[in-house]
Amino acid sequence: MFESAVVVPGLETPHGEAAEVEVLNLTKRFGDFVALDDVSIHVAAGSFHALLGENGAGKSTLVKCLIGYQPADTGSVSVDRRERNISSPREAAALGIGMVFQHFTLAPNLSVAENLLLAQPRLPALLDWKRERAALEAMLAEMPFRVRLDALAGELAAGEKQKVEIIKQLYLKRRFIILDEPTSVLTPGEADELLGYLQTRTQAGKLTVLMITHKFREVMRFADAVTVLRRGKHVAGAKVSETDPQRLAVAMMGAEDAQPKLATPVESGHAAGAEVWQVSALTVIGDRGVPAVDKATFSVRAGEIVGVAGVSGNGQRELVEALLGQRRILGGAVSIDGKPYRQRRHEMQALGVRSLPEEPLRNACVGEMSVADNMALRSFDKAPLARGPWLRPKALAEQARSMIEHFGVRTPGPGAPIASLSGGNVQRAVLARELSEGTQGPVRVLIVANPVFGLDFRAVAAIHARLRAARDAGCAVLLVSEDLDELMELSDRLLVMHAGQIAYACPRAGADVATLGRYMAGETHA
Amino acid sequence: MSAAPARPRPLIDALLPVAALVIALMLFSLFVAMEGQAPLEVLETIFAGAFGDAFGWQNTLLRAAPLILTGLAVAIPARAGLVIIGGEGALAFGALGAAAAALALAGSPNPVIWLGMALAGMLAGGLLIGFAGALRQWRGVNETISSLLISYIAVALMNHFVEGPLRDPASLNKPSTLPLAPEAMLGNLPGLDVHVGLAVGLVCAVLAWVFLRFTIWGFTVRVVGGNPRAAAMAGLAVTPWVIGLCAAGGAMAGLAGMLEVAAVHGSCNASVLVGYGHAGILIAFIARQNPLAVIPAAILIGGIGAAGSLLQRRLDMPDATVLVLQGILFVVLIAMETLRGRAWRMPQLPAPRLAKATPAPEEPA
Structure with a gap:
């Protein structure tokens, strides 16, 4: 994408200095849905700031408003303590603010050098390739990692592409870089290398970083400060040195206010019945070719709701797709009433298997x-x-x-x-x-995934009442949700998924939010 | 989810192909005017050649018979969400298979020969296009491209067998397979100068329509084609249905090949391949992939094709002129498809740069 220069009146860009950005009382609605609700964040110059939150928490909406991709309804953005009306990414670029998106934006049939050069706001009609190339090489020499300038961008591995995207932002002399889940396609080693380099730049006062992520490890290791969004609201903000993953996990999933409810749990009217379905050593391959669900074993009884908690991206989606019949099962077995269940239509009809998948228009x-x-x-x-x-x-x-x-x-x-x-x-x-x-x-087995995502309060209450009624009528319900409040409210038993495995299981009555948070964050030894 | 869903507008959608036809005729008029011909006279001649008299109608319906089947060859797989354009190859394979079956069954009673030829033709065409469907389901190969490429192979194989192993030594200038005995040729429909292939095509189109619209299998096809994820959730077997519909489409084109051999040419040779398979793509698009609508669409395109010779005789224009009209029609039709389901509003002027109130098209992520 070409970003041509925009003259912003009164702009004096102190190149090479980190920018300070403050977002004040930002609100953004899509129809009735409030994506961002009065959110304020202060990102100090030269800091490495992490933005945490579940899917739909408003992280992407926030950064899109910040770089002028979409206008906020109310609220303001200040850069270097001056209020700015950023109404397009070009204006953000003129202020030194850039973003690395989750999807790649390189032109696949151009070389890396050409891609970098083309990203410049203004190009002369004739390029002095020798000079430009020398400038590129000089810049790359300062970096701790190598990229091949002559390779075609389309032939690079995902990790290399991500490096080029970040190098592109540095080449454009950005003073504030927004990263949207930058390490989802990287190995842990590559992630450490990239984030480590950005960290040294921030510590040198040359750059400010705002990073959207799901990974606590990266937050704890590289970030200085962290903000947690949940359902469009700012729910926690802290210095990284003063918080820990389990507190962050609980803030993300939202069970702080679940504690009082634990005192008056809504029990199902009767004890759970016989085990209706068993899932044993289920292994499912994810989109990247590695197991997303790794030998998961659990069972669900008649008349109980088993809740599956976990930070998104830990195999819950693939688990549900496999149980629905939308994803191939690699190993292990699913059985209902002790007989193998292979997601065939006649089995579904005979055994009463139903499901409420997420995104119903897409899945159901x-x-x-x-x-x-x-x-x-x-x-x-x-x-x-x-x-x-x-x-x-x-x-x-x-x-x-x-x-x-x-x-x-x-x-x-x-x-x-x-x-x-x-x-x-x-x-x-x-x-x-x-x-x-x-x-x-009859409905005997129910697979439910994020059933109230994006719905308003009354719809949520109605759906929860229906799920409880199904449970009380003897249905065996598996409820996968990114919302810990919902799980605490509805479940009879809880499972925690981490890295594709069932990391923890406990009855809801004895569930301790801190412990759940620890397992969700993957600190199983603690 | 933030965008208002488009309201269905069946009338406008149904009028789109008609509008495409009108626009294409205007563009074609421009083309013939540049050639120094009077556009109205050319259009009038095309109409006369196609539908002007009994001879024109006979010529039109003769072409419509295979065109209905090749239209179905595209329309049936389209119901499973596939764009198959290998009809010409399936027709070639069908003609070859039918000719081979005729050789094997020579001397049998006529009904046995016809049945054998039809089954062989359908099997050959069905296997060919079914293979494209299997490649897509099992290997992730784009079915549009694979069906086109497989089609070239099928045509080459047909030529190989017609000019080689299956060649009738008596066919000197025009390599052909051994001709059917004259009494084994398919006859005409009673009272018409059109062979029974027309009835076969009509029956196939009606059967396909009834099957897709009124049966539980047709419902299954709509679910599988509409959203494979929902089909999987409902326990419907997506892959067998996709491959099966491809094979059924291929069988239709194969049957068209058989009819050309058994009712028109008497043997399999290069004359069988006159572009009916490719015209089937155009017909299915005009018909909006509806098997019943394939019938009038095939008659329309058959008529345009039939008018070629009259254009040549009366106005001294090359008979390929009608192919130009077909081509223009196809391009306009595909361009019009992008208008389907669109909100009909005045185009909005770009908002002034400093105004803040441009609605964002993005959904909350």
Whole structure:
């Protein structure tokens, strides 16, 4: 991307000096959804500041507002103690603020040298390659790591690309760099090398870094200060020397206020029944080709909710996809009622396996098909929705009308494409299908992942009540959530996932948030 | 989720192909005007050649018969979300398979020969395109590119066998397989000068439509094609369905090849390949991948093709002129597809630079 220079009146850029950035009372709404709620952060000049938070906590929204990618609704940004109206990334660049995105922005069929040079705001019509190249080499000589200037960017490994992205920001003489999960594609060794170099730059007062991350290890090792966001709110801010991973994990997942609730736990009305499903030594390969779920073993009884806690990216998504049948299982076994379960349709129908995956439109619906069709997804091939091989559209519409009424789905009609509904109503439609017994047979096993993500307070309460009702009716529920409050409120037992393994298990009644935090942070020996 | 979902506008969507046809005819008029011809006269001649009289209709329907099938060859896999463009190769394979079956069954009663040829043609075409589907599901190969490349191989193989092992020594200037006995050729529909292939095409289109629209398997196909993740969650077997639909599409094009051999040419030779497979792509796009709509689309494109000779005779234009019209129509049609489902608003002027209130398109991440 070309960033041409923008003249900002009154700008005197002290090159080579770290910038100080202060964000005051930033609020950003998307429709009814409050992505950022009155957030203030002060990033001192020359500091290495970490920004922690679960998915959807507002981290990306915050930095996008900061670099002018999207305007905030209210609030202000000051750079070097002067209030600035940054309304585009170009203006941020003119102030010396740059960002390294999660996805790569290099032109794959140009060389590294060309990529670096092209990033400059102003290029002459004719390039003096000898001079430019000498300048590039001089800059690289100061760095502790090597990149091949003549290699094509597209041929670099992910780690090398990430280095080039960061070098590009340094080459552009940025004084404030925002990194969005910069080490997700790096090995721990590469991550240490890169972050270590940035740390020396900040300590020398040349650079300020604001880093979005999920990894406590990096926060503790490289950052000076840390801010935790949760559901768009600033929930914790501290010097790294004065905090520890388990406190940060608890702040991220949000169980500080769960402690009082523990005194008056909402118990299920009856004791849990027999073990309905067992998962033993389940191994699932992740997107990067390494096991994302590593020999996970657990079981769920009838009439209980088992909650799975963990910092996101520790294998929960892959676990759910494997149990749903969306991801291939590499090893281990899943069995229901003692018999092997292979995610086949006839098994799902016979055993009453249902699921509420996250992002229902992406995982559980066909967007262009109608609400009625989507509500029939589990049972369209059985009487009364089908007679022999023939669909019965009237029966489909009738079932849809009944579900729409019982679950309060707001839709123009059963024939409207489900993608035209709002997020909350898509969620209700899926809930109606997955929890209704009627024509579909009993619900005995339920896989639930982040069921209330992005929903408002009343919708959350309604969905939680439905899950409890299913549990009380004897359903075996596995609830995977990034929200510790939700888990503490609903679960009968808790599991903690870390690095693809079940690191810890305990009954909810005896759950201690500090201990959970320690296991979520991976400090199992402590 | 922050963006307002597009409201369905079936009327505008249905009118898009018609609008594409009108725009394409205007562009084509421009083209023939540059050649010094009167556009209206050219269009009138095309219409006369296609639908002007019984002879024009006969010529049109003769072409429509295989075109319905090659249109289905694209439209059926499209229901599983695949863009298959290897119809020409499947047609070639089908023609070759049918000719080989005719050789093997020579001397049998006619119905046996016809059934054997049809099955062989469908099997050959189905295997070819089914292979492209299997490559996609198991090896992650793009089915559009693989089906096109496989199609070249199929055409080359057909030429190899026709000019080599299966060549009729008596075919001197035009290498062909041994011709069918005249009494073993497929006849015409009663009362029409059009062979029974037209009826075969119509029946296939109607069957495909009924299957996809009214049966539980058709429902399964819509789920698999619409969202494979949701299909997996509902326990539907995505891979067999995708490969099966590819094979079914290939079988349709293979059947078109068989009809060309059994009803038109009497043997398998280079005349079988006149671009019906490629025109099928255009037909399926005009028909919005709806099997029933493939029928009028095939008649339209068949008519344009049939008009070529009249253009040549009456206006002394090359008969490839109608291919130019087909090409323009295809490009305009694909360009119009990007308008589908779009909100119809006046284009917004870029906001002044200092104004802050530009709505952000990004969702909260």
